[in-house]
Amino acid sequence: MDDFLEEKKQPAQAPRHVFRLHRRLFLLVFAVAVLLQSLVFVDMRLRDYYKELDGSFKLILTVSGRADNAALEQMGESLNQKEDITAVRLFSPQDALEAVKRQNPQLTEALLLMGKNKMPAYFDLKLNYKAINNIRPFVDNLATEYPALTPHYNAQHAALLFYTGLCSKLLNLAVIFALLLFLAFMFLVEAYPGGRGRAHYAGGAVSGVLAGLASCVFFAVLVYPTGFLAEAAAQFTTPGRQLLMLAFCGLFGWTLSKWQKF
Numbered sequence: 362m363d364d365f366l367e368e369k370k371q372p373a374q375a376p377r378h379v380f381r382l383h384r385r386l387f388l389l390v391f392a393v394a395v396l397l398q399s400l401v402f403v404d405m406r407l408r409d410y411y412k413e414l415d416g417s418f419k420l421i422l423t424v425s426g427r428a429d430n431a432a433l434e435q436m437g438e439s440l441n442q443k444e445d446i447t448a449v450r451l452f453s454p455q456d457a458l459e460a461v462k463r464q465n466p467q468l469t470e471a472l473l474l475m476g477k478n479k480m481p482a483y484f485d486l487k488l489n490y491k492a493i494n495n496i497r498p499f500v501d502n503l504a505t506e507y508p509a510l511t512p513h514y515n516a517q518h519a520a521l522l523f524y525t526g527l528c529s530k531l532l533n534l535a536v537i538f539a540l541l542l543f544l545a546f547m548f549l550v551e552a553y554p555g556g557r558g559r560a561h562y563a564g565g566a567v568s569g570v571l572a573g574l575a576s577c578v579f580f581a582v583l584v585y586p587t588g589f590l591a592e593a594a595a596q597f598t599t600p601g602r603q604l605l606m607l608a609f610c611g612l613f614g615w616t617l618s619k620w621q622k623f
Contacts, residue, residue, distance in 0.1 A: 383564060383565055383568045383614075383617075383618060386565055386568050386569070386614055386617050386618060387568045387569075387571060387572050387575075387614075388572075389617065390568065390569045390572035390573070390610050390613055390614050390617070391572035391575050391576060393572075393610075393613065394572050394573045394575070394576035394606065394610050395576045395579060395580075397576075397606060397609075398576050398577070398579075398580055398598070398606070400532070400536055401597075401598050401602055401606070402580075402597050402598065403532065404529065404532055404533065404536070405597065405598065405599075407525060407528060407529040407532065408529055410525055411522070411525045411526050411529055414518070414521060414522040414525055415522060415526075417518075418488075418493070418514075418515070418518050418519060418522050419485055419486070419487070419514070420485075420486040420487075420488060420496075420500070420512060420513075420514045421483050421484070421485060421486075421512070421513040421514065422440075422483060422484040422486065422503070422507070422510040422511065422512055422513075423481045423482075423483040423510065423511045423513065424481050424482045424483060424484075424509060424510060425481070425509050425510070425511055426509065433451055433482060434451070436484070436507065436509075436510070437449050437451045437484060440484060440486065440507075444489075445488060445489055445491060445492035445499060446486050446487070446488060446489075446492070447487045447488065447489050448486070448487035449484060449485070449486055449487075450484065450485040450486075451482070451483075451484055451485075452482060452483050452484075452485060453482050484510065490523070490526060493519050493522055493523050494523050496514065496516065496519040496520075497516070500512045500514065540609075543609075543613065546616070547612065547613070547616040550616045550617075550619055550620045551616065551619070562615050562618050562619055563615075564618060565614040565615050565616075565617055565618025565619070566611045566612070566614050566615040566618070567611075567614070568614045568618075569610040569611045569612070569613050569614020569615065569617075570607055570610055570611040570614070572610050572614065573606050573607040573609075573610030573611070574607070576606075576610075577603065580597065584597070
C-alpha cells in the first residue's frame with residue numbers, strides 16, 4: 362500500500378526547443394541596423410563630397426612677365442619633383458585662353474578685348490593632403506623659391522577640403538571601433554556556456570536578418586517620395602555594404618538570443 366501511495370519521482374523532461382522569432386530582439390537589432398544604415402549613408406556622401414572638393418581645388422601659379430619655353434619647362438620639372446605636389450600642368454597663354462573659353466565664353470571675349478598677350482602662362486598644381494592642411498606656409502615657401510610665379514588659390518576651399526577629409530577619416534575610425542566593440546561583446550557571449558538549444562539561436566539569427574532587411578525597406582520608404590529611388594540607392598549604399606550589414610545583423614541576433622531571453 363505504501364508502495365502504491367508513494368509518489369514516483371519521474372525524471373524532468375528537457376524543454377523542447379521550438380523555432381520562433383523574437384519580437385524584442387527584432388526591435389533591438391532593427392534600431393542598430395537603422396543607425397548603421399545612417400552611418401553608411403553619411404560616410405558615402407562625405408566620400409563623394411571630398412572627391413568633388415579635391416577634384417575642384419587648384420593652386421594656380423601665374424608666370425610674371427614673359428618666359429621662354431625652356432625656362433617654363435625647367436620650372437615645371439622643379440615643381441614636379443616636390444613630394445607635396447602630386448601633379449603639375451603647364452598652360453601656355455593660348456591653352457589658358459582655350460580653357461577659359463570652355464568654361465566662360467563671355468570672359469574670353471573680355472580678355473580678347475584687352476589683347477591676347479594679357480593672358481599669362483600658368484602652372485596648375487594638385488597638392489596632397491599634407492600640403493592642403495598647411496596651404497598658407499606651403500604657398501609662402503613656393504612664392505619665395507619662385508619669385509617669377511604668383512600663387513592664386515582659395516583658402517576657404519582648402520580649409521573645407523581638409524576638414525571634410527578629416528571628418529570622413531574620424532567617422533570611419535569611430536565605426537570600426539564600434540564594430541570591434543560589438544565583436545568583443547559577441548565573443549564574450551559565445552564564450553559563456555548557454556543552456557538553450559540551437560533552435561533559439563537560429564530564430565535569433567533569422568530575426569536579426571529580418572531586422573536588417575526591414576532597415577533597408579525603411580530607408581527605401583524614406584527615399585521613394587523623391588521619385589529617384591534607383592539613383593538615390595547608388596548614392597546611399599552598395600550591394601557589398603548591404604550584404605555585410607545583413608551578415609552582421611544575423612550574427613548579432615544569434616548572439617543576443619544566447620545572451621538573454623527576448
